[in-house]
Amino acid sequence: MTxxxxxxxxxxxxxxxxxxxxxxLLWRVRHAEELRWVRVAxxxxxxxxxxxxxxxxVSGRLLDERIVSSPSLLLEAFFEIVxxxxxxxxxxxxxxxxxxxxxxxxxxxxxxxxxFGFVLAxxxxxxxxxxxxxxxxxxxxxxxxxxxxxxxxxxxRQPKIILVLTIVFFLTFVSTFSGIRSVPQELVNVxxxxxxxxxxxxxxxxxxxxxxxxxxxxKISIPFGMVGAIVGEYIIADKGLGYLLQRxxxxxxxxxxxxxxxxxxxxxxxxxxxxNWAEGRVLRWRPTSSLGQEAAIPN
Amino acid sequence: MENFSLDIHDRELxxxxxxxxxGKSTLLNILAGLYPPSVGEVLFEGRPIRGLNPEIGYVTQxxxxxxxxxxxxxxxxxxxxxxxxxxxxxxxxVRALIAKVGLAGFENHYPHELSGGMxxxxxxxxxxxxxPRVILMDEPFGPLDAQTRLTLQNQLLELWQEERKxxxxxxxxxxxxxxxxxRVVVMTGxxxxxxxxxxxxxxxxxxxxxxxxxxxxxxxxxxxxxxLRAEVAKVM
Numbered sequence: 052m053t054x055x056x057x058x059x060x061x062x063x064x065x066x067x068x069x070x071x072x073x074x075x076l077l078w079r080v081r082h083a084e085e086l087r088w089v090r091v092a093x094x095x096x097x098x099x100x101x102x103x104x105x106x107x108x109v110s111g112r113l114l115d116e117r118i119v120s121s122p123s124l125l126l127e128a129f130f131e132i133v134x135x136x137x138x139x140x141x142x143x144x145x146x147x148x149x150x151x152x153x154x155x156x157x158x159x160x161x162x163x164x165x166x167f168g169f170v171l172a173x174x175x176x177x178x179x180x181x182x183x184x185x186x187x188x189x190x191x192x193x194x195x196x197x198x199x200x201x202x203x204x205x206x207x208r209q210p211k212i213i214l215v216l217t218i219v220f221f222l223t224f225v226s227t228f229s230g231i232r233s234v235p236q237e238l239v240n241v242x243x244x245x246x247x248x249x250x251x252x253x254x255x256x257x258x259x260x261x262x263x264x265x266x267x268x269x270k271i272s273i274p275f276g277m278v279g280a281i282v283g284e285y286i287i288a289d290k291g292l293g294y295l296l297q298r299x300x301x302x303x304x305x306x307x308x309x310x311x312x313x314x315x316x317x318x319x320x321x322x323x324x325x326x327n328w329a330e331g332r333v334l335r336w337r338p339t340s341s342l343g344q345e346a347a348i349p350n
Numbered sequence: 351m352e353n354f355s356l357d358i359h360d361r362e363l364x365x366x367x368x369x370x371x372x373g374k375s376t377l378l379n380i381l382a383g384l385y386p387p388s389v390g391e392v393l394f395e396g397r398p399i400r401g402l403n404p405e406i407g408y409v410t411q412x413x414x415x416x417x418x419x420x421x422x423x424x425x426x427x428x429x430x431x432x433x434x435x436x437x438x439x440x441x442x443x444v445r446a447l448i449a450k451v452g453l454a455g456f457e458n459h460y461p462h463e464l465s466g467g468m469x470x471x472x473x474x475x476x477x478x479x480x481x482p483r484v485i486l487m488d489e490p491f492g493p494l495d496a497q498t499r500l501t502l503q504n505q506l507l508e509l510w511q512e513e514r515k516x517x518x519x520x521x522x523x524x525x526x527x528x529x530x531x532x533r534v535v536v537m538t539g540x541x542x543x544x545x546x547x548x549x550x551x552x553x554x555x556x557x558x559x560x561x562x563x564x565x566x567x568x569x570x571x572x573x574x575x576x577x578l579r580a581e582v583a584k585v586m
Contacts, residue, residue: 237410237412237414238414238416240384241408241410241414242427242431243384243402244382244384244402244406244407244408245427245428245431245476245477245480246402246404246428246431246432246480247427247431248431251430251431255416255427255430255431256416259416259418260418262418334418336417336418336419336460336462337417337418337462
């Protein structure tokens with residue numbers, strides 16, 4: 052009994068026993084270690100609200116509304132632009148167009164990137180031969196290729212998809228390639244001694260060992276892939292978020308530009324969250340925190 | 351390595367000691383078939399070894415468990431490679447071996463959740479599970495603390511008694527070499543060769559915890575230590 056009392060945090064002892072119900076809940080949210088995430092979430096909301104309030108406060112007073120926009124203007128513009136009566140077409144049409152292009156480019160680029168990463172990591176001589184060519188192609192900012200892609204693939208969605216594809220391809224290719232190159236040779240040797248054939252070793256040793264790298268490549272590809280789609284639309288398009296940005300820019304419509312930026316932000320956060328979740332499931336075997344776990348292990 | 355010629359009998363437990371850098375691990379890598387010898391040959395049941403031999407198991411100093419597989423799945427791996435993982439009795443054999451080395455209850459733990467001693471036990475039964483005729487061991491208990499070492503030596507002897515494998519065991523520890531062995535091989539420094547082969551006539555089953563009290567143990571220990579000291583001095 053004594054031990055139990057001692058191991059509790061001191062605040063726990065200060066809590067008067069008659070505190071119950073809602074007050075107890077509030078007290079726990081403020082002090083309990085396991086409810087830390089509630090505190091963090093609540094403080095995040097407070098921080099966000101304060102930022103918005105500040106923005107609203109200075110806009111039109113200290114700073115020109117036409118340059119910095121304001122949350123209320125943003126909200127107004129949002130409802131206007133999502134409306135199907137909008138002459139540009141509803142926001143959803145633009146959003147879907149950009150996302151479809153991103154998705155197709157992403158899927159194709161990632162599939163090719165992972166495939167090539169695997170093949171080239173196994174074919175040493177080929178990898179050495181083409182490495183400088185790949186680096187040269189990848190080293191040039193992708194926007195420089197955009198006019199070429201438009202000339203080759205037209206002004207519809209194809210050049211946008213290809214632009215996304217080339218970006219995603221390189222990121223996933225490099226991460227897969229490095230992942231496979233860093234598979235510990237001891238593990239491969241052990242698997243050989245234990246009777247593993249080439250294909251079995253690839254499936255059971257190389258792929259899982261490289262999977263954290265591959266995931267990383269897939270994750271960083273998302274925002275970069277979207278850049279590709281938007282740049283493509285920015286140059287020439289009649290639809291898409293990039294097209295909207297370009298139009299609003301020509302019209303000096305700051306509120307619209309900020310609105311598109313916000314939409315992109317929310318989207319990237321959502322997708323990243325989903326991928327983190329998937330990664331956590333696939334890579335369950337990785338030690339998350341060695342602290343506290345060590346003590347429980349008998350010899 | 352030079353002039354290395356040694357016959358190892360079926361179901362024998364031979365330990366090898368020698369100064370560092372004399373090529374003990376190289377010897378095992380050659381025996382396992384990971385690398386071919388530059389000169390000479392290794393015969394297994396009268397036939398030369400070319401490439402990996404599925405009848406030879408190899409337990410390395412590092413446990414080399416796959417971090418993304420649970421204990422049970424790690425032990426099952428060689429059976430998966432052989433297409434026997436789904437066979438009748440495979441799961442039972444894995445479970446029985448895990449229980450035999452005292453790891454029951456940890457089947458679904460990942461390697462990072464196990465201690466060094468537990469991982470090394472898993473490493474050993476991962477080799478036993480597919481029943482190789484010969485098992486090579488390269489200082490498998492090297493990184494472990496003294497108590498864990500003794501426990502694992504004891505378990506190894508029990509397993510060997512039951513499964514009756516041929517074991518070639520490399521170690522730095524003379525006591526370990528004597529406790530386990532039918533014969534102890536002392537290797538010379540560079541170039542690595544055989545200095546002596548000493549039979550250990552301590553009756554089995556042996557008690558590794560009290561073996562140092564045995565008269566025979568002391569005699570063998572003194573003889574081996576003299577030989578080894580001369581070799582170590584040459585290398586230094």
